[in-house]
Amino acid sequence: MPLIAKNLIAGYGGKPVLEKVSFTLEDGEILAFFGHNGAGKSTTLKAVLGLIDTIEGEVILNGENIEKMSVDQRLERGMKLLPEGRGVFPDLSVRENIEVVDAVNRKNGRQMISAPDVYELLPVLAERRSSIAGELSGGQQQMLALGIALLGSPKCLLLEEPSVGLQPDLVENLFSKISEVCKHLRVPAILIEHKIVSALKIADKVMIINSGRLVFNGSKQEAEKIDLWNYF
Amino acid sequence: MTMLFLHLVVDGIVTGCAIGLVAATFAYFYSTSGTFHVAHAGVYTFCGYVAWYCTTWGIPFVPSLLIAMGVGALLGVIIQGLLYARLAQIKASPLVMLIGSIGVLTVLQNLAAIFFTPNIIQFEFPWRIANVELGPIFLSVPQLLILILCPLLYVALLLFSSYTALGRQIRAVASNPELAQITHLRPRRMFIYAIAISSAMVAVPGVLVGIDQAMQPYTSLIILLTAVVAVIAGGIGSLTGAFFMSIALSTIQSVSVLLVSGRWSLAVVFVIFIVFILVRPEGLVKRKFSREL
Ligand SMILES: Nc1ncnc2c1ncn2[C@@H]1O[C@H](COP(=O)(O)OP(=O)(O)OP(=O)(O)O)[C@@H](O)[C@H]1O
Ligand SMILES: [Mg+2]
Numbered sequence: 001m002p003l004i005a006k007n008l009i010a011g012y013g014g015k016p017v018l019e020k021v022s023f024t025l026e027d028g029e030i031l032a033f034f035g036h037n038g039a040g041k042s043t044t045l046k047a048v049l050g051l052i053d054t055i056e057g058e059v060i061l062n063g064e065n066i067e068k069m070s071v072d073q074r075l076e077r078g079m080k081l082l083p084e085g086r087g088v089f090p091d092l093s094v095r096e097n098i099e100v101v102d103a104v105n106r107k108n109g110r111q112m113i114s115a116p117d118v119y120e121l122l123p124v125l126a127e128r129r130s131s132i133a134g135e136l137s138g139g140q141q142q143m144l145a146l147g148i149a150l151l152g153s154p155k156c157l158l159l160e161e162p163s164v165g166l167q168p169d170l171v172e173n174l175f176s177k178i179s180e181v182c183k184h185l186r187v188p189a190i191l192i193e194h195k196i197v198s199a200l201k202i203a204d205k206v207m208i209i210n211s212g213r214l215v216f217n218g219s220k221q222e223a224e225k226i227d228l229w230n231y232f
Numbered sequence: 233m234t235m236l237f238l239h240l241v242v243d244g245i246v247t248g249c250a251i252g253l254v255a256a257t258f259a260y261f262y263s264t265s266g267t268f269h270v271a272h273a274g275v276y277t278f279c280g281y282v283a284w285y286c287t288t289w290g291i292p293f294v295p296s297l298l299i300a301m302g303v304g305a306l307l308g309v310i311i312q313g314l315l316y317a318r319l320a321q322i323k324a325s326p327l328v329m330l331i332g333s334i335g336v337l338t339v340l341q342n343l344a345a346i347f348f349t350p351n352i353i354q355f356e357f358p359w360r361i362a363n364v365e366l367g368p369i370f371l372s373v374p375q376l377l378i379l380i381l382c383p384l385l386y387v388a389l390l391l392f393s394s395y396t397a398l399g400r401q402i403r404a405v406a407s408n409p410e411l412a413q414i415t416h417l418r419p420r421r422m423f424i425y426a427i428a429i430s431s432a433m434v435a436v437p438g439v440l441v442g443i444d445q446a447m448q449p450y451t452s453l454i455i456l457l458t459a460v461v462a463v464i465a466g467g468i469g470s471l472t473g474a475f476f477m478s479i480a481l482s483t484i485q486s487v488s489v490l491l492v493s494g495r496w497s498l499a500v501v502f503v504i505f506i507v508f509i510l511v512r513p514e515g516l517v518k519r520k521f522s523r524e525l
Contacts, residue, residue, distance in 0.1 A: 099397075100400050100404045101417075
């Protein structure tokens with residue numbers, strides 16, 4: 001199983017925010033991750049990537065326990081994060097954004113996704129190649145952020161509100177790209193979203209967190225049978 | 233009178249080019265790492281002493297300059313590795329970093345005084361006072377070297393930033409350090425490269441100004457002040473703003489002796505600075521997405 005979290009307890013300054021968060025993800029599966037503001041969604045992703053120390057619990061990526069590993073080691077194993085808001089290098093052109101990340105990846109040998117693949121997958125980036133990233137529209141910036149997150153050999157995508165600030169039709173467009181990539185490359189993804197209806201369309205699994213505790217964790221079919229709003 | 237004016241302008245531009253490279257390299261490291269590296273002025277002075285020391289052993293000018301640049305790069309790496317990186321690890325505030333940097337500046341000045349000499353020193357090159365005639369203006373050879381080498385290095389730094397892989401990576405780190413970390417750009421390694429490059433470059437004005445004028449361990453403070461004012465008034469983090477602001481400030485400072493006593497010329501710089509802060513707080517060249525101060 002590609003990504004497993006077991007009884008994760010993690011927080012800030014030794015104070016736990018998460019209470020025994022556990023989930024599993026199969027190849028190519030998209031896990032929609034919902035919860036109110038401050039519920040612990042970002043904290044969960046930080047714990048998975050190693051940006052904060054876990055107090056207890058395990059994270060297993062493709063059979064390897066990565067719980068004790070540094071962020072860099074996890075990145076080398078193909079963990080990719082699209083961070084909330086600032087997922088691009090605003091002073092650099094689109095081309096430079098993609099080139100710097102591509103160059104770093106290339107040092108570690110052949111990669112699944114390199115610059116030409118990103119342009120093919122997200123044609124809007126090819127059109128705006130020489131624009132300064134900070135001058136792109138919000139939607140274009142999110143496309144670029146996704147492109148940056150995909151570069152390399154992704155083994156697990158952690159996507160933090162990729163649709164933030166996008167108009168509805170662009171959200172659908174971005175989500176269908178995400179779904180396409182996950183299915184095509186067989187990479188699991190965790191998708192933190194506030195746009196619940198759109199996220200559900202591409203999700204295979206659903207997880208809802210409330211004050212650090214998972215209150216729902218099941219398949220999309222199960223999620224569709226119940227009233228999700230009761231869990232917020 | 234016009235001759236004197238011209239002479240002062242030229243003098244100001246020459247000094248401005250030297251200070252401009254100090255300011256541009258200071259801005260370069262600041263925009264990359266967020267550290268207000270005032271010890272840069274210490275590196276500047278120390279490198280001047282290293283080159284002078286080399287020449288006392290009979291080493292010619294060019295190798296002495298290169299050795300000073302190498303020592304500068306090494307000093308920068310040591311300062312980043314032993315001080316800034318460790319302070320960053322314990323999440324020290326920018327103020328603590330600044331105080332640490334002032335400490336290093338003091339240490340470097342004192343080391344220069346202890347290792348070499350606290351007295352005023354002069355390079356023994358015979359060409360030091362030779363003059364070059366360019367139309368109506370006379371320049372000393374060291375002045376001419378400053379006028380050529382400093383702008384050249386400034387342009388080289390810009391080209392390096394835009395057209396090399398390493399230069400772009402350093403710019404990426406400056407532009408979004410958090411993203412740089414999670415895309416595996418290794419920001420801390422980039423800080424080392426940035427400080428090595430800045431410190432090697434700052435050795436050049438350090439040595440050339442040392443040859444042109446005389447040197448004392450503590451003279452770099454005035455250069456530092458003007459450079460820092462230029463960095464802020466030029467638009468924090470903008471290399472171009474820092475470089476040209478230095479030239480402007482230094483020229484005005486030089487010409488101001490026609491109106492006020494030379495003792496006040498530094499005050500003139502600060503008056504300009506205050507006017508700038510009031511009228512155009514974002515600086516001469518506004519960087520659109522730069523980090524917050
Ligand atoms: N850097 C931090 N230091 C201390 N506490 C933090 C930190 N970041 C988050 N927290 C706390 O951890 C809890 C969970 O925050 P988290 O960022 O994971 O929420 P979230 O579910 O991502 O919310 P949002 O939807 O607003 O992004 C909150 O109570 C928050 O106050
Ligand atoms: Mg969050």
